[in-house]
Amino acid sequence: MGEKNDIIIGIDLGTTNSLVAFADEAGPHLIAGENGPDDVIVPSVLGFDEAGVLKTIGVEAREHAVEQPTTTIHSVKRLMGRGFADVAQEAAALPYRVERRDESGERDIASIIVGERSFTPPELSALILRDLKQRAETHFGRSITKTVITVPAQFDDAQRQATRDAGQIAGLEVVRIVNEPTAAALAYGLDRKEDATIAVYDLGGGTFDISILRLEDGVFEVLATNGDTHLGGDDFDNALISLFASEIRDQFGIEITSPTIKQQLRTLSENIKKRLSDDDEAQIQIAIGNDKVYEKTITRDDFEKMIDPFVARTLDACSRAMKTAGLTQSEINQVVLVGGSTRVPYVRRRVGEVFDTKPYTALNPEHVVAMGAGVQAAILSGIERDVLLLDVTPLSLGIETLGGAMGKLIPANVKIPCQASETFTTFKDGQTNIKINVLQGERELADDCRSLGVFELGGIPPMPAGLPKIDVTFLIDQNGILSVSAKEQRSGKAASIQIIPSHGLTRDEVKRMEQEAITHAREDMAAHHLIDVRTTLEFDLNKVEGMLDRYETQFTVNETTDFSKRISELRSFARSCDDATTINERREAFNQSTLPLAERAMTAALSGSIASTDGDDDRAPEKH
Amino acid sequence: MSERAISLPVKCLSCHEELSTPIVCDGCHTLYPVPQSADFFDLLSIGRTFHLDEGLLARAYRSIARQIHPDRFGGDSIEAGNLSTRLSAQVNQAFATLRDPVKRAAYILEIAGGPSAAEVREVPGALLGEVMMLREEIEQAQAKGDDAAIARHRGAIAKRRDETLEEIAGRADGLWEASDEDKKGFRVLLNSIKYFDNLLTELAVNPLAANQDH
Numbered sequence: 001m002g003e004k005n006d007i008i009i010g011i012d013l014g015t016t017n018s019l020v021a022f023a024d025e026a027g028p029h030l031i032a033g034e035n036g037p038d039d040v041i042v043p044s045v046l047g048f049d050e051a052g053v054l055k056t057i058g059v060e061a062r063e064h065a066v067e068q069p070t071t072t073i074h075s076v077k078r079l080m081g082r083g084f085a086d087v088a089q090e091a092a093a094l095p096y097r098v099e100r101r102d103e104s105g106e107r108d109i110a111s112i113i114v115g116e117r118s119f120t121p122p123e124l125s126a127l128i129l130r131d132l133k134q135r136a137e138t139h140f141g142r143s144i145t146k147t148v149i150t151v152p153a154q155f156d157d158a159q160r161q162a163t164r165d166a167g168q169i170a171g172l173e174v175v176r177i178v179n180e181p182t183a184a185a186l187a188y189g190l191d192r193k194e195d196a197t198i199a200v201y202d203l204g205g206g207t208f209d210i211s212i213l214r215l216e217d218g219v220f221e222v223l224a225t226n227g228d229t230h231l232g233g234d235d236f237d238n239a240l241i242s243l244f245a246s247e248i249r250d251q252f253g254i255e256i257t258s259p260t261i262k263q264q265l266r267t268l269s270e271n272i273k274k275r276l277s278d279d280d281e282a283q284i285q286i287a288i289g290n291d292k293v294y295e296k297t298i299t300r301d302d303f304e305k306m307i308d309p310f311v312a313r314t315l316d317a318c319s320r321a322m323k324t325a326g327l328t329q330s331e332i333n334q335v336v337l338v339g340g341s342t343r344v345p346y347v348r349r350r351v352g353e354v355f356d357t358k359p360y361t362a363l364n365p366e367h368v369v370a371m372g373a374g375v376q377a378a379i380l381s382g383i384e385r386d387v388l389l390l391d392v393t394p395l396s397l398g399i400e401t402l403g404g405a406m407g408k409l410i411p412a413n414v415k416i417p418c419q420a421s422e423t424f425t426t427f428k429d430g431q432t433n434i435k436i437n438v439l440q441g442e443r444e445l446a447d448d449c450r451s452l453g454v455f456e457l458g459g460i461p462p463m464p465a466g467l468p469k470i471d472v473t474f475l476i477d478q479n480g481i482l483s484v485s486a487k488e489q490r491s492g493k494a495a496s497i498q499i500i501p502s503h504g505l506t507r508d509e510v511k512r513m514e515q516e517a518i519t520h521a522r523e524d525m526a527a528h529h530l531i532d533v534r535t536t537l538e539f540d541l542n543k544v545e546g547m548l549d550r551y552e553t554q555f556t557v558n559e560t561t562d563f564s565k566r567i568s569e570l571r572s573f574a575r576s577c578d579d580a581t582t583i584n585e586r587r588e589a590f591n592q593s594t595l596p597l598a599e600r601a602m603t604a605a606l607s608g609s610i611a612s613t614d615g616d617d618d619r620a621p622e623k624h
Numbered sequence: 625m626s627e628r629a630i631s632l633p634v635k636c637l638s639c640h641e642e643l644s645t646p647i648v649c650d651g652c653h654t655l656y657p658v659p660q661s662a663d664f665f666d667l668l669s670i671g672r673t674f675h676l677d678e679g680l681l682a683r684a685y686r687s688i689a690r691q692i693h694p695d696r697f698g699g700d701s702i703e704a705g706n707l708s709t710r711l712s713a714q715v716n717q718a719f720a721t722l723r724d725p726v727k728r729a730a731y732i733l734e735i736a737g738g739p740s741a742a743e744v745r746e747v748p749g750a751l752l753g754e755v756m757m758l759r760e761e762i763e764q765a766q767a768k769g770d771d772a773a774i775a776r777h778r779g780a781i782a783k784r785r786d787e788t789l790e791e792i793a794g795r796a797d798g799l800w801e802a803s804d805e806d807k808k809g810f811r812v813l814l815n816s817i818k819y820f821d822n823l824l825t826e827l828a829v830n831p832l833a834a835n836q837d838h
Binding site (some may be wrong): 008069175176216217219221376380381384388389390414415417418419475476477478596 | 683689690693694696698709710711713714716717719720
């Protein structure tokens with residue numbers, strides 16, 4: 001895995017916000033951006049232009065969400081490792097376009113269309129990761145190539161793979177994937193030396209996790225985990241949005257279809273949710289055109305009733321996790337709250353009731369996961385030697401058996417790494433390959449579980465049916481990621497395995513995307529540069545035009561005609577030329593040629609032979 | 625069985641320290657693949673008995689997990705990383721098996737050469753009739769919503785299970801020298817635990833249980 005003294009960073013790649021951290025002997029630290037020490041949160045939002053060229057990331061991109069709803073991409077994490085069929089319903093609520101990418105015919109990968117470009121979720125997440133990587137590189141003053149990334153504990157194999165692929169596309173080796181609640185426990189647990197049993201309640205924008213851990217002799221042992229990858233603060237927002245939308249429909253007979261108003265409703269709903277954490281009521285007003293205004297007052301009580309079904313689902317998961325861990329509420333010493341949605345007072349109150357203890361919130365719930373990722377990075381680089389994390393697999397792993405049932409090989413909540421073996425045989429004479437559909441989930445039928453992919457065992461020597469015996473080993477590693485190996489019993493020969501991921505990318509595709517990301521970054525930069533150069537040229541041309549106009553009397557008719565002609569030539573040249581350097585050379589040459597004229601104009605202005613100018617602006621043009 | 629020879633690299637091949645477990649050197653952290661002859665007790669360096677100290681087992685597990693976990697080999701070669709992943713998977717399986725009394729008993733039967741559940745499927749003769757009668761009574765109680773009767777049944781079944789487990793505990797350490805007939809009898813006892821567990825699951829009228837799907 002390379003040299004021991006490589007810096008490893010820790011990244012919390014969130015649905016709503018992302019952060020980067022590291023840890024040293026003094027403990028975990030968040031890495032801030034250029035706007036001062038408080039600038040630690042990068043909203044997981046990407047701003048593109050109409051052509052699909054990336055323009056902005058983070059705070060700036062989020063600000064454009066209302067004006068540019070179809071090219072402002074957020075909540076990518078919800079699509080990671082998913083097929084379009086999985087997300088079609090929620091994709092309908094997203095202001096941007098989501099489609100099915102189906103290159104091999106058997107796979108279904110949800111992809112996002114921006115302008116002329118189509119992106120897979122790992123490619124988009126990679127853009128955020130690259131931004132965080134650059135942050136860390138600026139901080140350390142050296143290149144960073146290794147990272148720990150956190151994921152919801154309930155993420156399945158495909159979602160974890162997608163996260164690792166995103167890292168690779170961004171030029172980062174993901175040395176470890178850590179479950180978010182476990183990371184939070186790491187961040188909390190470092191300064192507490194005594195043994196304890198803690199519950200981590202992690203309610204983010206799009207996912208919910210509950211993990212119960214035992215902390216003993218510096219070992220963090222996860223006893224049970226439960227949750228829901230489609231439950232979070234976004235559901236609170238959506239409840240408000242659908243209330244407003246249906247009232248607008250009833251009052252004004254207007255169906256909200258415009259992406260701009262949809263995004264506006266979303267922003268307003270988020271703000272209301274936040275205000276109701278402090279205030280007892282909040283009002284909104286939305287101008288919906290034709291001088292019509294929708295007004296509404298929401299009390300905290302109303303809001304709590306609306307979100308109760310979602311909160312109740314999280315509490316059910318808490319009870320299941322306690323049952324799996326074999327613990328009652330009185331045996332849990334501490335409850336830690338993680339994720340922005342735990343700022344909602346109703347959530348805090350209900351969690352406190354279920355565990356019969358006041359939730360512990362010493363650390364910022366939006367920072368704590370990244371800090372834990374930093375701690376795990378320090379463990380891996382050998383800086384932190386006293387702590388060890390023993391996590392579990394969140395979902396049962398199995399294979400599709402004859403008749404379409406799910407045959408469990410590894411149950412949920414088993415410590416990772418873990419492995420299981422199964423022997424397969426042929427059922428036709430001379431059969432030389434066997435297909436195995438590998439599943440994850442808790443349901444009885446294969447169709448109700450998630451298919452991770454079809455594993456094809458090949459190279460079986462032709463024999464009568466039932467004679468070949470192929471031992472297949474399924475290994476779930478410390479990242480919760482599956483690998484499969486197979487051996488024919490008689491020959492002891494390793495059987496070949498080809499994996500067709502159901503919703504994931506192949507190794508070759510990830511490599512290609514990694515290359516493309518570098519090329520795209522260059523192209524994007526070039527495109528960006530071209531726009532800058534054209535803007536600068538236009539600015540200069542306008543200035544000269546203004547001068548020709550204002551100091552008309554100082555120039556001969558020939559000069560004026562000549563320059564006007566050259567200006568319009570240069571304008572049309574800039575439109576047709578895609579090479580920023582050439583445009584810039586022409587611009588500079590043109591500026592040189594105008595210098596004598598400018599001098600004469602300047603002299604005229606100073607001698608007062610002409611009315612003073614109205615503050616001609618000499619500053620450099622604003623860059624985007 | 626407990627005295628059988630174990631072919632360990634008794635001394636570490638790289639630093640020549642004596643090994644306290646067959647898979648890792650305390651001194652220089654060199655990892656070794658699990659020897660063919662080593663069983664779960666060897667992996668965790670714990671005495672080969674059913675009556676083990678669970679606190680001691682947990683401490684032994686944590687101590688070994690600390691030394692072999694892939695996190696400890698983050699900066700090392702891919703080979704060391706892969707070996708540590710495989711070893712950790714095996715040690716985790718050993719701990720999960722030995723920690724649970726029923727799994728522990730079944731494992732001792734397995735390494736003592738006794739029959740598996742697939743080879744001997746029978747349960748004690750009287751149990752089938754008993755279970756059938758119980759099932760009928762439970763169904764009646766559930767139909768009537770007689771919670772007191774259900775609780776009584778649950779208590780009675782749990783008690784029968786505990787008694788069976790006690791009998792298993794009493795006989796487990798004798799398995800090394802036991803006759804084939806005794807080993808088969810032990811398997812039959814283990815099979816009956818499954819019946820009790822199934823009944824208890826059916827009785828768990830916990831509404832959450834029905835919702836456990838993700």
